Amino acid sequence: MTGYSSRVNRDIARWVEKGLIDAATGEALVGDVAANESRVFSFGSVLAIMAALLLGAAILLLVATNWEDIPRLVRVAGLFAIILGGYVGGAVVKARGQDAIAEGLWLVAAAAFGGSIALIGQMYHLSGDESSAMLTWCFGTVLAAVALRSNPLTVAAAAIGVAWLAIVGLDDGNFRYNLNTYPIIAVVVWLASYWTQSRVARHIILLSLVLYACFLAVHHDVTATGIALALLSSALFALAAVLPAPVEALTRLGGTLPVHVLIGFLAGLALVQAEQIDHAGRLVLAALVVFAGIATALYLAGRDSRALRTIAYIGFGLELCFVYVVTIGTMLGTAGFFLASGIVLGIIAIVIIRVERRIRNRLTNQAGAA
Numbered sequence: 383m384t385g386y387s388s389r390v391n392r393d394i395a396r397w398v399e400k401g402l403i404d405a406a407t408g409e410a411l412v413g414d415v416a417a418n419e420s421r422v423f424s425f426g427s428v429l430a431i432m433a434a435l436l437l438g439a440a441i442l443l444l445v446a447t448n449w450e451d452i453p454r455l456v457r458v459a460g461l462f463a464i465i466l467g468g469y470v471g472g473a474v475v476k477a478r479g480q481d482a483i484a485e486g487l488w489l490v491a492a493a494a495f496g497g498s499i500a501l502i503g504q505m506y507h508l509s510g511d512e513s514s515a516m517l518t519w520c521f522g523t524v525l526a527a528v529a530l531r532s533n534p535l536t537v538a539a540a541a542i543g544v545a546w547l548a549i550v551g552l553d554d555g556n557f558r559y560n561l562n563t564y565p566i567i568a569v570v571v572w573l574a575s576y577w578t579q580s581r582v583a584r585h586i587i588l589l590s591l592v593l594y595a596c597f598l599a600v601h602h603d604v605t606a607t608g609i610a611l612a613l614l615s616s617a618l619f620a621l622a623a624v625l626p627a628p629v630e631a632l633t634r635l636g637g638t639l640p641v642h643v644l645i646g647f648l649a650g651l652a653l654v655q656a657e658q659i660d661h662a663g664r665l666v667l668a669a670l671v672v673f674a675g676i677a678t679a680l681y682l683a684g685r686d687s688r689a690l691r692t693i694a695y696i697g698f699g700l701e702l703c704f705v706y707v708v709t710i711g712t713m714l715g716t717a718g719f720f721l722a723s724g725i726v727l728g729i730i731a732i733v734i735i736r737v738e739r740r741i742r743n744r745l746t747n748q749a750g751a752a
Contacts (some may be wrong), residue, residue, distance in 0.1 A: 390411075391412055394411050395408070433486060458502065465491045465498065468487045468490045468492075469488060469526065472491065476530075485532060485533075485535075492522075492526060495526075496515075496519040499515045513559050514559065516545060520542040520543045523538055523542060524570055528577055531578050533582075533583075536574055536575050537583050540575075540587055541586065543567040543571055543590070544590045547567075550563075551600075564594050568591060568594075571587055581635060584633070584635055592646045592649050595607060599653045605654055607653060608653030611649060611650030612650030612654070612675075618639065618646075619683075622639045622640050640679065640683040644679050645693060651672050655669070672697070673701065679694055684737065
């Protein structure tokens, strides 16, 4: 946010200098930027959240040690006291206008809730597994986030859901719940994020769905899943390009949906290429599709999104390196490797320069027309 405000302030100063706006309007704009920045970012708020996360980690570690020297009833009562005190105390502090402290207390309470699930399961040898416990923790945190309308709790719920996905995805199928449960988690957290106004949680969910597709590919059909992910991502990108306003009204991602679906597109084709690595023809065809997709993404949405351009350039460079290593690298010696690397980097530089120049020219022409 600080970098954004600095850029805006420089732009405002330039507009005033050129006479595009008067000095009074410039001062009003600078004041509005500063006021909104102070509400969004606060170093004290960051410290409060960090302290809450550290306390939550301490609670979980204490539960992991099982507190053998403390009676069971005292352990359980202590955790429930932290949960009750965190949620109720946070609500009281919130009502007094101390939002950062309130959110911190709620995060501590959410950590204590997860710790209580694990501790009670350990003490009383309840049936179930880690996936069931984390699922309960995730949905319990979502419920608390909705009840308290807490943005950080929604992010925490999304993070717990991703941790559940990683545990289940890396397992050999011994858990009670399988990967197909994750879309339910994603939908629940996504819907909750609208009420709590947590854009970060929606970003986490979209990225985690790409990870979900990768786990599905590993457990089932890599090529088919990769193609499906690439096609779905392409369709969503086209929808966002053709109907940007309705898509943004639905997703509320600040216009970053194309960035997420470009990542999905690249991940899907990476899965296909990994599976078809021994078939040179299919590999080259997939590489051509990657290059075409990147070029299309840059043309349609690269002008207005630096993040999308960054992902596109990284994907372009990685794809070139991958094609080189697989199809050419084995036939060249050390000198040839350096020569080819120099050529590849030169090609990347030329493409990036031309794309950036075209984007600047389009922006200049539009500004002149206005």
